[in-house]
Amino acid sequence: MIDRCGVSPSPFxxxxxxxxxxxxxxxxxxxxLHVTAVQCKNHAARIRVGKGDRGVTYEQALHPHHxxxxxxxxxxxxxNLKGEEGAADRALEDVFxxxxxxxxxxxxxxxxxxxxxxxxxxxxxxxxxxxxxPQKFYFLTGYTESLxxxxxxxxxxxxxxxxxxxxxxxxx
Amino acid sequence: MSSTGRxxxxxxxxxxxxxxxxCPALNKYGGAREVHSDRLCNGKDFLxxxxxxxxxxxxxxxxxxxxxxxxxxxxxxDTLFQKVSVLVKGHDRxxxxxxxxxxxxxAKELGITLGNVFEPPKDVLRLTLLKSIHIFKKxxxxxxxxxxxxxxxxxxxxxxxxxxxLEYIQRNLPEGVAMEVSKIAVAKVPEHxxxxxxxEPTADNAPSPTADLKG
Numbered sequence: 001m002i003d004r005c006g007v008s009p010s011p012f013x014x015x016x017x018x019x020x021x022x023x024x025x026x027x028x029x030x031x032x033l034h035v036t037a038v039q040c041k042n043h044a045a046r047i048r049v050g051k052g053d054r055g056v057t058y059e060q061a062l063h064p065h066h067x068x069x070x071x072x073x074x075x076x077x078x079x080n081l082k083g084e085e086g087a088a089d090r091a092l093e094d095v096f097x098x099x100x101x102x103x104x105x106x107x108x109x110x111x112x113x114x115x116x117x118x119x120x121x122x123x124x125x126x127x128x129x130x131x132x133x134p135q136k137f138y139f140l141t142g143y144t145e146s147l148x149x150x151x152x153x154x155x156x157x158x159x160x161x162x163x164x165x166x167x168x169x170x171x172x
Numbered sequence: 173m174s175s176t177g178r179x180x181x182x183x184x185x186x187x188x189x190x191x192x193x194x195c196p197a198l199n200k201y202g203g204a205r206e207v208h209s210d211r212l213c214n215g216k217d218f219l220x221x222x223x224x225x226x227x228x229x230x231x232x233x234x235x236x237x238x239x240x241x242x243x244x245x246x247x248x249x250d251t252l253f254q255k256v257s258v259l260v261k262g263h264d265r266x267x268x269x270x271x272x273x274x275x276x277x278x279a280k281e282l283g284i285t286l287g288n289v290f291e292p293p294k295d296v297l298r299l300t301l302l303k304s305i306h307i308f309k310k311x312x313x314x315x316x317x318x319x320x321x322x323x324x325x326x327x328x329x330x331x332x333x334x335x336x337x338l339e340y341i342q343r344n345l346p347e348g349v350a351m352e353v354s355k356i357a358v359a360k361v362p363e364h365x366x367x368x369x370x371x372e373p374t375a376d377n378a379p380s381p382t383a384d385l386k387g
Contacts, residue, residue: 042303042313044313068263068264068318073263073264073348076347076348077347077348078261078262078348078349078350080263080317081261081262081263081317081319081350082261082295082297082317082319083261083350083352084261084350116347116348117347117348118345118346118347119343119345123347
């Protein structure tokens with residue numbers, strides 16, 4: 001029994017059944033044996049170490065198993081707790097809000113958007129780069145707040161902090 | 173048990189969040205209502221079903237809000253609670269630690285007798301899924317969701333105290349934290365069962381229902 005390998009099955013018959021049946025067949029359709037450890041590696045939300053020229057934020061540098069220990073949560077609502085409902089609706093809203101923010105403030109987002117829910121209130125916190133003049137930021141903030149509050153029928157507040165440069169945690 | 177306290181209801185209207193960024197005019201989310209929540213979470217559905225409506229979104233100044241809040245004093249007796257139990261749930265233990273400190277401090281300031289404040293054991297929901305989209309059954313990935321709890325017990329409260337305290341606690345509930353409140357009320361024993369039936373003198377000549385039992 002070969003462990004940790006990916007054996008592509010032959011399109012006609014497997015190796016074992018050939019031996020059992022005793023027929024003399026050439027494995028014309030059999031493909032090669034791949035013995036790799038590649039499929040055991042985790043790829044989720046990880047940036048692999050590279051040459052050292054790519055700046056990476058704190059959020060990107062820490063892997064998902066650090067959530068709760070060294071990392072916080074990007075979306076805070078009580079629906080994932082035991083005995084609470086509505087998790088799927090909140091997840092859908094979060095996805096839409098993140099895409100909306102990414103599109104409205106195109107190229108300005110420095111880090112992931114943090115979404116908090118306090119009662120009826122939806123608070124969207126974002127870190128921005130100073131790529132636009134402040135008047136445009138104010139307009140886009142008001143536009144986002146009114147549009148999202150009309151979509152979700154709840155008060156939406158946007159909390160924006162701007163930075164001059166990208167906040168780099170380390171270079172990978 | 174005689175209850176002499178008068179019921180005081182203070183419907184407060186929800187003004188804008190005190191922790192938010194300052195804005196020139198305050199937003200009024202809805203009309204005045206009393207808090208009768210036995211189960212509150214920081215989701216939207218609870219408040220959506222109440223009198224809050226997006227149609228009532230107006231801009232009011234401070235003076236208008238102050239005149240809108242009315243404290244009504246009624247003569248009906250106040251409900252008495254033997255025990256009010258507040259269970260707070262969250263994903264982050266440190267958030268619950270700080271919330272417990274805040275809630276216990278608020279209770280001490282208001283003079284509410286606090287029972288034991290304890291931490292029930294956490295609940296972990298684990299999911300084991302296949303790592304790959306096709307085959308590789310031996311390689312799986314596990315996710316878990318931890319729910320931490322904190323329980324506060326308050327004893328011997330009046331209805332109005334409980335209402336004020338719970339409203340204060342709930343307004344300052346952090347995001348991502350849910351709360352369940354259970355109240356045990358004390359009621360007066362109804363008069364018709366105060367005295368046992370066989371001791372009551374029967375006015376009419378009809379045979380008492382307990383005659384067969386005794387004889």
